[in-house]
Amino acid sequence: MRWVATITLSGLMLLAAAVLGAREEESETAKAPRPPPPGEAAGEVELLAIRDGERLLLKEGQPLRFAAIRAPYPPIGQSLGRWPPVQVLSRRIEELAVDGLILYPASRDDRYGNRMANLWSLKEKVWLAEVLAGEGLAMVAPRALFAPEYAPVVAAERLAREAGLGIWSNPAHKVLCADDAWDGIDQLRVVQGRILETAVVSGNLFLNFGADWRRDFTLRLKAGRGKRRTEQLDLAQELRAHVIEVRGWIYYYGGPAIDLDNLGQITLVAPGAEKC
Numbered sequence: 001m002r003w004v005a006t007i008t009l010s011g012l013m014l015l016a017a018a019v020l021g022a023r024e025e026e027s028e029t030a031k032a033p034r035p036p037p038p039g040e041a042a043g044e045v046e047l048l049a050i051r052d053g054e055r056l057l058l059k060e061g062q063p064l065r066f067a068a069i070r071a072p073y074p075p076i077g078q079s080l081g082r083w084p085p086v087q088v089l090s091r092r093i094e095e096l097a098v099d100g101l102i103l104y105p106a107s108r109d110d111r112y113g114n115r116m117a118n119l120w121s122l123k124e125k126v127w128l129a130e131v132l133a134g135e136g137l138a139m140v141a142p143r144a145l146f147a148p149e150y151a152p153v154v155a156a157e158r159l160a161r162e163a164g165l166g167i168w169s170n171p172a173h174k175v176l177c178a179d180d181a182w183d184g185i186d187q188l189r190v191v192q193g194r195i196l197e198t199a200v201v202s203g204n205l206f207l208n209f210g211a212d213w214r215r216d217f218t219l220r221l222k223a224g225r226g227k228r229r230t231e232q233l234d235l236a237q238e239l240r241a242h243v244i245e246v247r248g249w250i251y252y253y254g255g256p257a258i259d260l261d262n263l264g265q266i267t268l269v270a271p272g273a274e275k276c
Contacts, residue, residue, distance in 0.1 A: 037104040037118030037127045038149035044122070047097035053086035053138075055114075056093075058103075067106035067116040068129040068153045069138040072167045073187045085167050089137045096131065099123040133157040136166020139173075139188060142248045146264025175245065177276035178209040181217040181256035190247045191258070192269060192276045193217060198236040205232055207239065215255040219246060221263065235263055243269045243276070 046059040053071030057063050074083035081087075099122045106116035119128045132138040134156030144150040160168060167173040176184050178193025193209040200206070205223045210216025223229050245267045248258035260266075 034126050034130060035152070036102075036120050037129070039104045039107065039118065041120075042103045042105055044100050045103045045119075046100055047094070050090045050093055052080045053089040053093070056119075062103075062115065064115040064117045065110065066129055066138075066141070067118050068141055068144040068150045069133055070141050070188055071138060072170075072173050073189075075172055075183075076186050085137070085170060085173070088166075089132065092132065092135065092137055093128065096121040096124060096126070096128055101128075127152070129153045130156045134160055134165075136160035136163075136168050139167070139190075139247070142188075142265050143261055145247070145267070146262050175275055178217040179276075181209075181250060184250040185252055185256055186250070188247070188249050190245055191217065191250070192243065192245045192274070194241065194243045194276075195239050196241075198233075198240060200233065205236055207236060210255075212255075217255060218253065218257045219260055219266075220253070220257055221260040232263060239266070239268075243274045245269055 045062070047056060048059045049057040051057070054069070055063065055065055071080065071089055072083070072085045074080060074086070097119075101122060102120040104118040104120065106118065109116055120126070121128055121131075124131070129138070129150075130153050133140055133153050136157075140150070140154050140157045144153060160166060173189075175190045175192050178191055181189075181191050181193075184191065195207050195209060196211070197208045197213070198206065199208070199213075200223050203223050205221045206213070207219040207221075208216060209218065221232065223232060246258060246260070246265055248260065248265060250256050250258055
């Protein structure tokens with residue numbers, strides 16, 4: 001059994017000693033009625049179409065994306081819309097939406113101006129993101145990892161991963177070791193590895209996972225200013241030599257790299273639970 005603790009800017013969280021107790025609490029929570037998504041409901045809406053498993057068009061003419069989850073992106077050369085896990089995800093969304101949805105707008109849009117929202121199924125009385133993550137059909141979005149209001153979705157995905165449900169049993173979506181991050185170029189993936197060095201260059205904080213920073217897997221974050229910059233640098237130093245997990249869009253930057261919005265995208269892997 002594995003346990004990961006989320007990293008926040010306040011420092012490294014202590015690894016939970018009562019793992020069994022936490023699991024029992026999650027089991028009891030699963031039996032209870034599920035709470036609605038965060039925020040204020042904006043009324044009932046009807047799903048008209050789904051594109052690529054994560055872009056939704058409502059009958060009311062409102063295109064939007066899920067605020068808390070992302071579709072499982074296929075390897076390079078595969079069409080997102082034709083990727084079998086995405087087709088399974090789309091069919092499940094249609095099932096949940098058959099009797100209509102309640103729209104909960106997110107507090108902000110994404111960096112590309114896409115409207116973000118959470119949805120509640122009138123048919124099954126569930127939060128779509130929590131169910132889809134819990135069934136292993138979708139991944140938690142990187143920004144949702146460090147947003148407290150999405151803790152139920154993060155917990156649901158963790159249980160799905162541990163059980164090997166859905167995409168988590170598919171080799172194309174397995175957790176990548178940092179040395180193999182090249183295999184995830186142009187995909188949203190989870191990567192695990194040990195941070196060897198940290199550096200600040202031209203206002204960017206770099207977390208390096210190999211001896212050759214020009215080709216090995218790297219994380220990059222805007223270093224910020226003042227107190228925030230000091231906190232980031234202190235936390236980065238604490239992370240050195242630890243095995244961590246991180247998720248994000250892997251792109252080519254001399255080698256495979258992920259740009260971070262926040263160090264909260266990083267989770268610390270408990271000793272003995274490492275896969276890499």
